[in-house]
Amino acid sequence: MKATIWHNPKCGTSRKTLALLEERGCEVEVVEYLKTPPSRDKLAQLFRDAGMSPNEGLRLRGTDAEERGLPGATPDAVLDAMVADPILINRPIVETDKGVRLCRPQETVLEIL
Template identity: 50%
Template sequence: MTVTIYHNTKCSTSRAALAVLRDKGVEPVVVEYLKTPPSRADLGRLAKAAGARELLRAKEPLAKELGLTDPKASDTRILDAIAANPVLLNRPIVAGPRGVVAARPPERALEIL
Protein backbone atom coordinates (compact mmCIF):
# COMPACT_ATOMS: atom_id res chain seq x y z
CA MET A 1 0.00 0.00 0.00
CA THR A 2 1.47 3.34 -1.03
CA VAL A 3 0.65 6.33 1.13
CA THR A 4 2.03 9.80 0.46
CA ILE A 5 2.06 12.69 2.89
CA TYR A 6 2.62 16.24 1.69
CA HIS A 7 4.45 17.36 4.78
CA ASN A 8 5.73 20.53 6.42
CA THR A 9 8.31 19.68 9.08
CA LYS A 10 7.60 22.95 10.91
CA CYS A 11 3.89 22.17 11.33
CA SER A 12 2.90 20.29 14.49
CA THR A 13 -0.27 18.94 12.86
CA SER A 14 1.76 17.61 9.95
CA ARG A 15 4.26 15.97 12.31
CA ALA A 16 1.37 14.46 14.29
CA ALA A 17 -0.25 13.02 11.15
CA LEU A 18 3.06 11.46 10.15
CA ALA A 19 3.30 9.92 13.64
CA VAL A 20 -0.27 8.57 13.40
CA LEU A 21 0.61 6.81 10.14
CA ARG A 22 3.85 5.40 11.51
CA ASP A 23 2.07 4.22 14.68
CA LYS A 24 -0.17 2.15 12.39
CA GLY A 25 2.89 0.60 10.75
CA VAL A 26 2.67 2.70 7.59
CA GLU A 27 5.88 4.29 6.32
CA PRO A 28 4.60 6.87 3.87
CA VAL A 29 6.40 8.58 1.05
CA VAL A 30 7.16 11.98 2.58
CA VAL A 31 7.06 14.94 0.23
CA GLU A 32 8.30 18.14 1.83
CA TYR A 33 6.16 20.24 -0.46
CA LEU A 34 7.87 23.54 0.30
CA LYS A 35 11.17 22.06 -0.94
CA THR A 36 9.67 19.87 -3.68
CA PRO A 37 6.28 21.30 -4.66
CA PRO A 38 3.78 19.05 -6.40
CA SER A 39 3.29 19.79 -10.07
CA ARG A 40 0.08 21.36 -11.32
CA ALA A 41 -0.85 17.95 -12.76
CA ASP A 42 -0.27 16.30 -9.36
CA LEU A 43 -2.44 18.94 -7.71
CA GLY A 44 -5.16 18.23 -10.25
CA ARG A 45 -5.07 14.51 -9.40
CA LEU A 46 -5.22 15.24 -5.68
CA ALA A 47 -8.09 17.69 -6.19
CA LYS A 48 -10.01 15.14 -8.26
CA ALA A 49 -10.02 12.87 -5.21
CA ALA A 50 -10.45 15.47 -2.46
CA GLY A 51 -11.62 18.73 -4.02
CA ALA A 52 -9.56 21.85 -4.64
CA ARG A 53 -10.81 23.59 -1.50
CA GLU A 54 -9.60 20.68 0.64
CA LEU A 55 -6.11 21.34 -0.72
CA LEU A 56 -6.21 25.09 -0.01
CA ARG A 57 -4.77 26.45 3.21
CA ALA A 58 -7.52 29.05 3.50
CA LYS A 59 -6.13 30.68 6.64
CA GLU A 60 -2.88 31.56 4.87
CA PRO A 61 -3.04 35.37 4.38
CA LEU A 62 -2.05 35.00 0.73
CA ALA A 63 -5.19 32.92 0.09
CA LYS A 64 -7.38 35.83 1.12
CA GLU A 65 -5.17 38.34 -0.67
CA LEU A 66 -5.56 36.38 -3.92
CA GLY A 67 -9.33 36.06 -3.45
CA LEU A 68 -9.17 32.29 -3.12
CA THR A 69 -11.38 32.20 -0.03
CA ASP A 70 -14.20 33.71 -2.06
CA PRO A 71 -16.79 30.97 -2.68
CA LYS A 72 -16.80 32.02 -6.34
CA ALA A 73 -13.09 31.22 -6.80
CA SER A 74 -12.85 28.39 -9.30
CA ASP A 75 -11.01 25.14 -8.71
CA THR A 76 -8.71 26.00 -11.60
CA ARG A 77 -7.81 29.33 -10.03
CA ILE A 78 -7.19 27.70 -6.65
CA LEU A 79 -4.98 24.96 -8.08
CA ASP A 80 -3.04 27.40 -10.26
CA ALA A 81 -2.39 29.55 -7.19
CA ILE A 82 -1.23 26.58 -5.11
CA ALA A 83 1.09 25.49 -7.92
CA ALA A 84 2.60 28.98 -8.06
CA ASN A 85 2.68 29.41 -4.26
CA PRO A 86 3.19 26.07 -2.45
CA VAL A 87 2.69 27.80 0.91
CA LEU A 88 -1.02 27.72 -0.03
CA LEU A 89 -1.14 23.92 0.13
CA ASN A 90 -3.02 22.77 3.18
CA ARG A 91 -0.99 20.62 5.50
CA PRO A 92 -0.74 17.82 5.73
CA ILE A 93 -2.34 16.31 2.67
CA VAL A 94 -2.34 12.51 2.82
CA ALA A 95 -3.02 10.35 -0.23
CA GLY A 96 -3.59 6.63 -0.02
CA PRO A 97 -5.54 3.73 -1.46
CA ARG A 98 -8.89 5.06 -0.24
CA GLY A 99 -8.53 8.69 -1.25
CA VAL A 100 -7.00 12.01 -0.30
CA VAL A 101 -7.59 14.07 2.86
CA ALA A 102 -6.29 17.14 4.58
CA ALA A 103 -5.34 15.44 7.85
CA ARG A 104 -6.76 18.04 10.22
CA PRO A 105 -7.11 16.62 12.81
CA PRO A 106 -4.17 14.26 12.28
CA GLU A 107 -6.31 11.15 12.79
CA ARG A 108 -8.05 11.87 9.49
CA ALA A 109 -4.95 10.34 7.86
CA LEU A 110 -6.35 6.94 8.87
CA GLU A 111 -9.41 7.47 6.63
CA ILE A 112 -7.38 6.74 3.50
CA LEU A 113 -5.77 3.49 4.69
Protein backbone atom coordinates in the same frame (compact mmCIF):
# COMPACT_ATOMS: atom_id res chain seq x y z
CA MET B 1 0.61 -0.17 3.62
CA LYS B 2 2.28 2.51 1.55
CA ALA B 3 1.40 6.16 2.08
CA THR B 4 2.59 9.46 0.68
CA ILE B 5 2.31 12.56 2.84
CA TRP B 6 2.66 16.09 1.51
CA HIS B 7 4.25 17.41 4.64
CA ASN B 8 5.46 20.60 6.29
CA PRO B 9 7.73 19.71 9.22
CA LYS B 10 6.95 23.09 10.85
CA CYS B 11 3.23 22.18 11.08
CA GLY B 12 2.09 20.38 14.23
CA THR B 13 -0.86 18.71 12.51
CA SER B 14 1.43 17.48 9.75
CA ARG B 15 3.92 16.08 12.28
CA LYS B 16 1.13 14.34 14.22
CA THR B 17 -0.27 12.83 11.02
CA LEU B 18 3.16 11.52 10.05
CA ALA B 19 3.52 10.02 13.54
CA LEU B 20 0.15 8.25 13.16
CA LEU B 21 1.28 6.76 9.85
CA GLU B 22 4.56 5.58 11.34
CA GLU B 23 2.86 4.17 14.48
CA ARG B 24 0.67 2.03 12.25
CA GLY B 25 3.66 0.63 10.39
CA CYS B 26 3.06 2.39 7.09
CA GLU B 27 5.84 2.66 4.56
CA VAL B 28 5.77 6.44 4.25
CA GLU B 29 7.09 8.61 1.45
CA VAL B 30 7.48 12.09 2.89
CA VAL B 31 7.29 14.94 0.39
CA GLU B 32 8.12 18.33 1.83
CA TYR B 33 5.76 20.14 -0.51
CA LEU B 34 7.28 23.57 0.09
CA LYS B 35 10.60 22.25 -1.27
CA THR B 36 9.13 19.82 -3.83
CA PRO B 37 5.62 20.98 -4.72
CA PRO B 38 3.26 18.69 -6.59
CA SER B 39 2.63 19.46 -10.23
CA ARG B 40 -0.62 21.11 -11.19
CA ASP B 41 -1.91 17.79 -12.56
CA LYS B 42 -0.94 15.90 -9.39
CA LEU B 43 -2.53 18.54 -7.19
CA ALA B 44 -5.75 18.42 -9.21
CA GLN B 45 -5.74 14.61 -8.94
CA LEU B 46 -5.22 14.73 -5.17
CA PHE B 47 -8.16 17.08 -4.67
CA ARG B 48 -10.35 15.08 -7.05
CA ASP B 49 -9.49 11.80 -5.27
CA ALA B 50 -10.16 13.44 -1.89
CA GLY B 51 -13.61 14.52 -3.15
CA MET B 52 -12.88 18.19 -2.63
CA SER B 53 -12.35 21.28 -4.72
CA PRO B 54 -9.06 23.15 -4.81
CA ASN B 55 -10.87 25.97 -2.97
CA GLU B 56 -11.56 23.59 -0.08
CA GLY B 57 -7.84 22.75 0.03
CA LEU B 58 -6.77 26.39 0.11
CA ARG B 59 -4.78 27.41 3.17
CA LEU B 60 -6.03 30.72 4.53
CA ARG B 61 -4.22 30.95 7.85
CA GLY B 62 -0.77 32.47 7.54
CA THR B 63 -1.17 33.29 3.85
CA ASP B 64 -2.35 36.20 1.74
CA ALA B 65 -5.06 34.07 0.06
CA GLU B 66 -7.92 36.28 1.22
CA GLU B 67 -6.19 39.49 0.14
CA ARG B 68 -5.64 37.91 -3.27
CA GLY B 69 -9.33 37.02 -3.56
CA LEU B 70 -8.61 33.30 -3.81
CA PRO B 71 -11.45 31.95 -1.64
CA GLY B 72 -13.95 33.12 -4.28
CA ALA B 73 -11.76 32.41 -7.31
CA THR B 74 -12.31 29.63 -9.82
CA PRO B 75 -10.82 26.23 -9.03
CA ASP B 76 -8.39 26.68 -11.95
CA ALA B 77 -7.21 30.03 -10.57
CA VAL B 78 -6.73 28.48 -7.12
CA LEU B 79 -4.72 25.59 -8.58
CA ASP B 80 -2.55 28.04 -10.53
CA ALA B 81 -1.93 30.07 -7.36
CA MET B 82 -1.05 26.93 -5.38
CA VAL B 83 1.44 25.80 -8.01
CA ALA B 84 3.04 29.26 -8.07
CA ASP B 85 3.05 29.56 -4.25
CA PRO B 86 2.76 26.15 -2.51
CA ILE B 87 2.29 27.74 0.94
CA LEU B 88 -1.32 28.12 -0.24
CA ILE B 89 -1.80 24.33 -0.16
CA ASN B 90 -3.41 23.23 3.08
CA ARG B 91 -1.67 20.32 4.75
CA PRO B 92 -1.08 17.56 5.32
CA ILE B 93 -2.45 15.67 2.36
CA VAL B 94 -2.05 11.90 2.54
CA GLU B 95 -2.49 9.43 -0.31
CA THR B 96 -2.78 5.65 0.09
CA ASP B 97 -4.25 2.87 -2.05
CA LYS B 98 -7.52 3.48 -0.18
CA GLY B 99 -7.80 7.17 -1.05
CA VAL B 100 -6.67 10.71 -0.37
CA ARG B 101 -7.47 12.94 2.58
CA LEU B 102 -6.63 16.41 3.77
CA CYS B 103 -5.81 15.33 7.32
CA ARG B 104 -7.20 18.15 9.42
CA PRO B 105 -7.65 16.92 12.07
CA GLN B 106 -4.86 14.36 11.91
CA GLU B 107 -7.18 11.46 12.82
CA THR B 108 -8.75 11.83 9.37
CA VAL B 109 -5.84 9.77 8.05
CA LEU B 110 -7.34 6.69 9.74
CA GLU B 111 -10.12 6.71 7.10
CA ILE B 112 -7.63 5.65 4.42
CA LEU B 113 -5.52 3.15 6.35
